[in-house]
Amino acid sequence: xxxxxxxxxxxxxxxxxxxxxxxxxxxxxxxxxxxxxxxxxxxxxxxxxxxxxxxxxxxxxxxxxxxxxxxxxxxxxxxxxxxxxxxxxxxxxxxxxxxxxxxxxxxxxxxxxxxxxxxxxxxxxxxxxxxxxxxxxxxxxxxxxxxxxxxxxxxxxxxxxxxxxxxxxxxxxxxxxxxxxxxxxxxxxxxxxxxxxxxxxxxxxxxxxxxxxxxxxxxxxxxxxxxxxxxxxxxxxxxxxxxxxxxxxxxxxxxxxxxxxxxxxxxxxxxxxxxxxxxxxxxxxxxxxxxxxxxxxxxxxxxxxxxxxxxxxxxxxxxxxxxxxxxxxxxxxxxxxxxxxxxxxxxxxxxxxxxxxxxxxxxxxxxxxxxxxxxxxxxxxxxxxxxxxxxxxxxxxxxxxxxxxxxxxxxxxxxxxxxxxxxxxxxxxxxxxxxxxxxxxxxxxxxxxxxxxxxxxxxxxxxxxxxxxxxxxxxxxxxxxxxxxxxxxxxxxxxxxxxxxxxxxxxxxxxxxxxxxxxxxxxxxxxxxxxxxxxxxxxxxxxxxxxxxxxxxxxxxxxxxxxxxxxxxxxxxxxxxxxxxxxxxxxxxxxxxxxxxxxxxxxxxxxxxxxxxxxxxxxxxxxxxxxxxxxxxxxxxxxxxxxxxxxxxxxxxxxxxxxxxxxxxxxxxxxxxxxxxxx
Numbered sequence: 001x002x003x004x005x006x007x008x009x010x011x012x013x014x015x016x017x018x019x020x021x022x023x024x025x026x027x028x029x030x031x032x033x034x035x036x037x038x039x040x041x042x043x044x045x046x047x048x049x050x051x052x053x054x055x056x057x058x059x060x061x062x063x064x065x066x067x068x069x070x071x072x073x074x075x076x077x078x079x080x081x082x083x084x085x086x087x088x089x090x091x092x093x094x095x096x097x098x099x100x101x102x103x104x105x106x107x108x109x110x111x112x113x114x115x116x117x118x119x120x121x122x123x124x125x126x127x128x129x130x131x132x133x134x135x136x137x138x139x140x141x142x143x144x145x146x147x148x149x150x151x152x153x154x155x156x157x158x159x160x161x162x163x164x165x166x167x168x169x170x171x172x173x174x175x176x177x178x179x180x181x182x183x184x185x186x187x188x189x190x191x192x193x194x195x196x197x198x199x200x201x202x203x204x205x206x207x208x209x210x211x212x213x214x215x216x217x218x219x220x221x222x223x224x225x226x227x228x229x230x231x232x233x234x235x236x237x238x239x240x241x242x243x244x245x246x247x248x249x250x251x252x253x254x255x256x257x258x259x260x261x262x263x264x265x266x267x268x269x270x271x272x273x274x275x276x277x278x279x280x281x282x283x284x285x286x287x288x289x290x291x292x293x294x295x296x297x298x299x300x301x302x303x304x305x306x307x308x309x310x311x312x313x314x315x316x317x318x319x320x321x322x323x324x325x326x327x328x329x330x331x332x333x334x335x336x337x338x339x340x341x342x343x344x345x346x347x348x349x350x351x352x353x354x355x356x357x358x359x360x361x362x363x364x365x366x367x368x369x370x371x372x373x374x375x376x377x378x379x380x381x382x383x384x385x386x387x388x389x390x391x392x393x394x395x396x397x398x399x400x401x402x403x404x405x406x407x408x409x410x411x412x413x414x415x416x417x418x419x420x421x422x423x424x425x426x427x428x429x430x431x432x433x434x435x436x437x438x439x440x441x442x443x444x445x446x447x448x449x450x451x452x453x454x455x456x457x458x459x460x461x462x463x464x465x466x467x468x469x470x471x472x473x474x475x476x477x478x479x480x481x482x483x484x485x486x487x488x489x490x491x492x493x494x495x496x497x498x499x500x501x502x503x504x505x506x507x508x509x510x511x512x513x514x515x516x517x518x519x520x521x522x523x524x525x526x527x528x529x530x531x532x533x534x535x536x537x538x539x540x541x542x543x544x545x546x547x548x549x550x551x552x553x554x555x556x557x558x559x560x561x562x563x564x565x566x567x568x569x570x571x572x573x574x575x576x577x578x579x580x581x582x583x584x585x586x587x588x589x590x591x592x593x594x595x596x597x598x599x600x601x602x603x604x605x606x607x608x609x610x611x612x613x614x615x616x617x618x619x620x621x622x623x624x625x626x627x628x629x630x631x632x633x634x635x636x637x638x639x640x641x642x643x644x645x646x647x648x649x650x651x652x653x654x655x656x657x658x659x660x661x662x663x664x665x666x667x668x669x670x671x672x673x674x675x676x677x678x679x
Contacts, residue, residue, distance in 0.1 A: 048232075049396070051176035052284040053169050053221045054277065054377065058392050060126045060173070063382060067127050076367040077381030078127065084370055086113065087120040089132035096143040100163075101153035108159055112374040114140045115163035118170035119377070126173055134179035141171045141180065145188040151199040154580070154611040157207070160199035161214025163374040165277070168192065168221040189226045197222055197231075205244035205546040206322055206613045209259045210267050212238070212246020213274035220281045232285075233476050236402040236417060239278060240292060243546045243668040245321050251275070252296050256303025257313070259320050262327020265308055265334035272300055273339035273376045280342060286398035287417050290346055298355060301343045306357035308333050309364070321546040323662045324578045336361050338368035341380030349386040397422055397473055400463045405478040407503060411451040412480060414461055418446050422465045422473070430460045438464075455483040458506040481506045487531035493657070494524035494562035499666040502528055507672060509539075511552075514666040515659035518551045518570060519588045519596055522562035525659025527555065533678040534654050538621035540637065540673040541571065543614055548573055548581065549661025552669040554622045556629055558652040566590045567646045568657060569620050569631040574603065580612025585620075587631045589646040600631065600644035608635045619673070622654060637673070 051057060066074030081087050094110035102108050118140040125133035144167065151160045171188050174180035180188075200219055204211035216235050223232035239248055251259045251271055260268040275297055282289035290297060307313045307330065315330040340361040347353045368380035377383065402417040414427065427440035427448050440448055453459060458481045465473040481504045484490060492498045499514040515524035530537050537554055545552070553570030567589045574582040587600040603609075608616045619634040631643035656674075660667035 047229075048224045048227055049285055050224075051172045053172045053224050053281050054284075055169070055173065055383070056284050057176065059383070060177075062386075062390050063123075064127050073367055073381050073385050077379060077383070077385060080367050080369040081120060081123060081379045081382055084120060086117040087124050087133075089121065089124070089130065089136050091117045091121065091136050093117065093140050093143060096147035098147055098149045100148065100151055100159055102155035102159040103153045106152060109373075111144070111159075112163040114144065115167040115170070115374055116370075119166040120379075122170040122173040122179075123379075123382075125179065126177055131179075134174060134177070137170050137174055138179055138184070141167065141174060141188055142184055145184065145191045148191055148195045150195055156199045157204040157211050157215055160196045161211070161218045161274075164192070164196045165214075165218045165221055166374055166377060168218070168225050169377070172221075172225055185225075192222045192226065202544055202615075203238055203242065203244055203246065205242075205544040206548055207245070208263065208267060208271075208320070208325060209245030209251040210271035210274060212242070212244045213251070213271045213278065216246060217274050217278040217281065220278055224281065224285065229476065233401060235278070236282065236287075236289065237404065239275075239289065240402055240415075240417070241404050243321065244544075245325075245546070246271070248275070248292055248296055250321055252300035253316070253318075254296075254299070255314060255316070256299035256301075257315060257318070257330075258300050258304060259318070259325075261304070261307075261315065261330050262318065263325065264331045265304070266337070268304055268331075269308075269334075269337040269339055270375055272297075272304060273337060275300075276339060276342045276346075277377065279346070282401075282417070283346070283420070286396070286420050287401050288420050289417060290351075292417070295347065295353065298343065298347050298353065298358075301340070302355060302357045305336070305340060305361040308336055309357065309360055311357070319662065319665060321665065321667065323547050323549045323660070323665065336365050337376060338365060338371055338378045338380050339376055340365060341368050341384040345384040345386040349388060350391050397465065399465065399473045400425055400475045403461065403463055403475045403478040405459075405461055405480040405505075407480055407482055408501075410453070410455070410482070411449050412453055412459060412461070412482070414448045414450065414478070416446060416463055416475065418444075419465070419473075424465070426464045426466065428462050428464055432458050432460075436460070436462060453482050456486055457482055479505050484528065488529065489653075490526065490528045491560040492526055493518075493560055493659075494522055498524060498526065499664070500526040501666075502526075508542075509656070509671045509674060510668050511656060511658045511671070512666045512668045513658040513660060514662065514664060516663050517549075517661050518572075518657060518659045519566070519568050519586075519590065521594055521596065523564075523566070523657075523659070524562065524663070525551070525657055527557070527560060527653065527655045527657045529653040529655030530676050531678070532652075534676045535625075536621065536623040536675075536677045537654050537656075538619065538673070538675050539656060539671040541618045541620065542670040542672055543616060545614070545667050545669050547660040547662055547665070547667035548578060550659065550667050550669060551661055552656075552658040553585075554620050554631075554655070555657045556622055556624065556652070556654045560653070563590070563594045564652075565592050567622070567629045567631075569622055569633065569643055570657065571604070571614070571618060571620075573661075577612070582612045583609050583614045585618070585633050585643065587644045587646070599646055602643075604635070624654070 093114045097107045100111045118137045121133040121137040200215035203215045219235040279290040317328045370378040428436040430436045460479040462477040463475040501512045503510040513526035551572040555568040557566035583604045590596045621632040623630045630645045632640045634640045658669040
């Protein structure tokens with residue numbers, strides 16, 4: 001955060017600027033990532049195994065030999081693929097359009113059908129050796145590569161997260177088997193960055209978890225195909241630490257109950273199936289995402305399979321991260337989806353762990369066939385039915401991933417995703433831009449607490465593996481700032497017991513706050529206050545936020561009491577349809593008697609809000625000017641709009657405020673470009 005005596009209106013003012021994604025470890029899912037044409041070359045241990053999305057070369061060889069040898073159950077699984085109408089070499093794709101969308105639908109069925117056909121024909125080509133199948137799949141991949149420009153609609157994240165995942169897997173197989181040349185591969189990668197990635201890059205914090213999980217797995221697939229390590233890290237970070245319903249801990253509770261268990265069993269299995277795919281991609285890249293949180297994914301599958309097979313399970317009434325989805329009882333049982341072979345193969349065959357309910361589901365569904373539209377890959381019996389002899393170790397050493405730094409109680413807690421084939425890792429730390437120095441060696445637990453840090457300093461961390469045959473394997477660094485800058489402060493509003501934390505990495509502020517709301521007769525939330533001499537404060541809100549009842553912005557207030565006199569410029573949801581309620585910007589003032597007056601109130605419009613969801617940044621500014629407090633906002637950072645003014649009777653704290661709008665569930669609100677000026 002920058003402090004300057006110059007006017008806050010000056011474009012040359014010293015301010016916090018946004019960094020590249022691979023340094024935004026504390027704010028997964030909070031920043032926008034600009035698609036780019038190609039990735040910078042990475043060291044060998046940060047590069048990717050190809051083919052290595054859902055299937056490796058060994059996987060494809062196992063399927064091919066199993067079919068040739070008529071080995072059960074692979075032979076039965078192959079029959080499901082072979083006999084499907086989209087697995088035909090004479091399949092005719094639909095017209096290749098410039099746009100695909102859901103709700104409203106724009107060529108959605110045609111694109112999903114083509115994606116299914118491309119994936120299934122690429123598998124048929126690999127298994128049978130028949131070039132006609134490869135030619136059909138190649139025609140589809142090349143056709144959409146040359147035409148597709150955008151994904152649209154209220155359900156765009158699902159449109160971009162389902163069919164494209166299968167199309168990317170098809171292209172990966174074709175490229176690895178020589179059926180897709182380098183130029184075509186580059187053209188396909190450019191289409192992914194141009195059309196698909198912008199739609200899923202910020203995930204879907206406003207929705208049920210299966211939206212997030214679809215975005216995660218497709219982002220991982222794009223990252224592998226495009227050899228983009230920072231994008232790969234972004235998806236892993238969100239899966240493990242994101243704020244939406246699709247984060248592992250948010251989607252699956254400790255007893256295995258899922259965020260959508262009270263909604264319906266089909267969507268629950270949809271979300272779980274996406275998570276299995278994400279873990280399989282990571283596994284093929286040498287990382288054990290399956291094992292995260294003590295195999296939490298297996299708990300979710302066991303709970304869901306057990307219930308849908310007729311067993312009784314315990315259901316706890318729940319509220320999701322958005323605040324929109326509240327379930328008192330579990331939803332009725334439903335049919336099993338073709339998602340269980342993959343999970344049984346990993347946890348039971350690869351790892352030797354008991355998975356009794358999943359085993360029963362496999363027995364009932366086998367051989368797994370197709371699924372509706374492009375919801376899942378399907379054909380799991382062919383793809384994943386493993387014998388112990390089929391289990392292979394990753395060949396090349398890889399670096400640890402998803403290194404996450406979080407400040408708790410004055411110390412830094414590090415967590416990471418460990419490589420499958422490296423046990424001993426060394427923790428290194430650097431202050432500011434200095435040299436890294438080892439502070440811990442041979443750590444194996446996936447977590448480390450660094451208490452030897454000082455308030456007001458910025459630290460960078462990395463993990464190093466040695467003795468791997470390569471001189472050094474190094475993770476992508478993570479960094480954080482201990483506490484807040486000098487003379488900044490933070491406090492709960494209304495009640496000191498409100499769940500709230502502040503994470504600051506030197507440039508990017510994440511305020512996690514619960515609370516019933518702001519600027520009623522009282523407040524319940526959290527404030528991060530600038531130094532007392534600050535007279536102008538501006539900050540950019542970086543979408544998205546999970547709670548669709550959240551209220552956040554800037555405030556000038558007399559202290560932190562719940563009903564303190566206050567002037568607040570904040571963003572809040574509109575009333576109405578909770579799925580697409582829209583958002584407003586408001587300047588409100590509370591006087592010494594606790595009465596609240598609205599000075600300015602206006603809906604946020606495109607591009608900040610689309611389909612009722614806040615999707616783009618919003619800049620906010622409060623300025624104390626003699627006896628007035630002036631408020632401004634912007635949706636592009638250049639053109640500022642007047643949001644009114646109030647008499648400056650508030651004094652005291654000038655800072656950033658937030659509340660989830662949900663009493664017991666916090667939400668993360670992210671700010672950067674924070675700038676201030678003094679008297």
